[in-house]
Amino acid sequence: MGTFDAEGVYHPRPVVADDLDEATLEDAVVRSIVDFDDGDIVEGTVVKIDRDEVLLDIGFKSEGVIPARELSIRNDVDPYEVVSLGDRIEALVLQKEDKEGRLVLSKKRAQYERAWGTIEKIKEANGVVKGPVIEVVKGGLIVDIGLRGFLPASLVELRRVRELQPYVGRVIEAKIIELDRNRNNVVLSRRAWLEETQREQRGDFLANLKPGERRRGVVSSVVNFGAFVDLGGMDGLIHVSELSWKHVDHPSSVVQVGDEVEVEVLDVDLEKERISLSLKNTQVDPWQEFANTHHVGELVYGRITKLVPFGAFVQVGDGIEGLVHISEMAVHHVDLPEQVVQPGEELWVKIIDIDLQRRRISLSIKQAAEGGDVSAEYRDAFGEHAYDEQGNYIGYDYSTAEFTPETEAQAAWADYQPEVEGTTTADEGQSAEPSDD
Numbered sequence: 001m002g003t004f005d006a007e008g009v010y011h012p013r014p015v016v017a018d019d020l021d022e023a024t025l026e027d028a029v030v031r032s033i034v035d036f037d038d039g040d041i042v043e044g045t046v047v048k049i050d051r052d053e054v055l056l057d058i059g060f061k062s063e064g065v066i067p068a069r070e071l072s073i074r075n076d077v078d079p080y081e082v083v084s085l086g087d088r089i090e091a092l093v094l095q096k097e098d099k100e101g102r103l104v105l106s107k108k109r110a111q112y113e114r115a116w117g118t119i120e121k122i123k124e125a126n127g128v129v130k131g132p133v134i135e136v137v138k139g140g141l142i143v144d145i146g147l148r149g150f151l152p153a154s155l156v157e158l159r160r161v162r163e164l165q166p167y168v169g170r171v172i173e174a175k176i177i178e179l180d181r182n183r184n185n186v187v188l189s190r191r192a193w194l195e196e197t198q199r200e201q202r203g204d205f206l207a208n209l210k211p212g213e214r215r216r217g218v219v220s221s222v223v224n225f226g227a228f229v230d231l232g233g234m235d236g237l238i239h240v241s242e243l244s245w246k247h248v249d250h251p252s253s254v255v256q257v258g259d260e261v262e263v264e265v266l267d268v269d270l271e272k273e274r275i276s277l278s279l280k281n282t283q284v285d286p287w288q289e290f291a292n293t294h295h296v297g298e299l300v301y302g303r304i305t306k307l308v309p310f311g312a313f314v315q316v317g318d319g320i321e322g323l324v325h326i327s328e329m330a331v332h333h334v335d336l337p338e339q340v341v342q343p344g345e346e347l348w349v350k351i352i353d354i355d356l357q358r359r360r361i362s363l364s365i366k367q368a369a370e371g372g373d374v375s376a377e378y379r380d381a382f383g384e385h386a387y388d389e390q391g392n393y394i395g396y397d398y399s400t401a402e403f404t405p406e407t408e409a410q411a412a413w414a415d416y417q418p419e420v421e422g423t424t425t426a427d428e429g430q431s432a433e434p435s436d437d
């Protein structure tokens with residue numbers, strides 16, 4: 001072969017000595033010309049590059065022509081981006097001689113033929129192909145694996161991807177899930193490769209994950225029954241019952257996709273590869289907090305949330321509800337809870353039992369009228385004259401003009417104080433019976 005100068009011009013190799021062993025020059029020429037047929041793959045050197053074609057010296061009597069459309073499986077490529085002067089490449093013979101007498105070659109079809117053989121072997125071995133994403137098409141991506149491999153959008157990631165354009169130019173790995181040479185059809189799955197790659201990693205991850213430990217993660221999806229959290233390679237589920245100590249109507253009211261959260265591992269199922277998580281266990285248990293700061297016999301202020309045939313539920317703390325049994329609503333017989341209270345009404349109740357294990361609080365309206373120790377969070381709302389030396393609530397002196405209820409809590413408490421002249425107060429050891437009104 002010849003050489004190229006600094007400007008890229010090709011110069012044939014000059015003959016400087018008679019080194020022919022053949023009897024005649026004609027014999028030498030015949031022996032130097034390669035023999036091939038249409039459909040054969042030949043190898044040669046790129047000797048010229050134009051905008052619409054490339055010339056390839058394959059040792060034939062004339063250079064072969066590779067039209068621009070036959071250079072690459074990519075559409076509308078610049079020949080200068082595909083080959084360079086002096087490159088040794090393979091090409092498939094399309095026509096040994098066209099109507100203009102030219103040898104017509106195809107680089108992309110040679111690449112296609114080679115690729116099919118390689119890809120068939122990879123498919124048989126359940127291997128992996130690798131190549132750049134070259135195009136976004138309807139329903140997925142085209143990957144250059146020596147030929148055009150189709151990667152459906154649903155198989156790009158472990159979850160459905162909405163925006164495909166950012167993948168163009170990325171080199172990805174994928175499994176071959178469908179191969180049909182007659183139809184020129186190659187279907188790939190990157191998701192299958194990701195699942196296979198992560199399977200071993202998941203095993204190690206699960207083996208090192210212990211119930212009771214806390215991990216940070218990102219909420220990856222929210223569904224009706226809970227939220228999935230990416231712990232860094234694997235997702236765990238926070239069931240809706242483990243999202244909050246409060247009642248949750250829908251998980252989206254607690255967390256959103258993308259939120260960073262701290263969770264506690266509840267359970268790890270190695271066989272099913274499932275992780276159960278809890279968000280509420282990383283938060284203060286309001287029931288425990290309530291039990292630590294309140295005691296039986298204490299007065300608390302609350303709001304009626306619901307009436308039931310056997311009584312009424314009263315919210316006495318953030319996410320804390322207690323039950324006033326119908327027998328504890330008044331000193332007189334009560335047939336229906338609505339005879340005494342209504343939903344939304346605020347009033348004082350006395351704690352008569354706290355069952356932390358079962359998360360139940362028993363309350364009494366009628367016993368609240370007897371007075372008692374007011375919970376600490378409400379004491380600042382009352383003057384010191386309302387308590388005795390032991391901190392028990394003893395009521396107000398209605399005979400003085402100085403008293404004026406200053407808070408809603410005070411006004412509610414007043415409903416349970418004696419309003420008729422001559423009735424004794426709670427500090428005298430007697431309970432004041434509320435009127436039927």
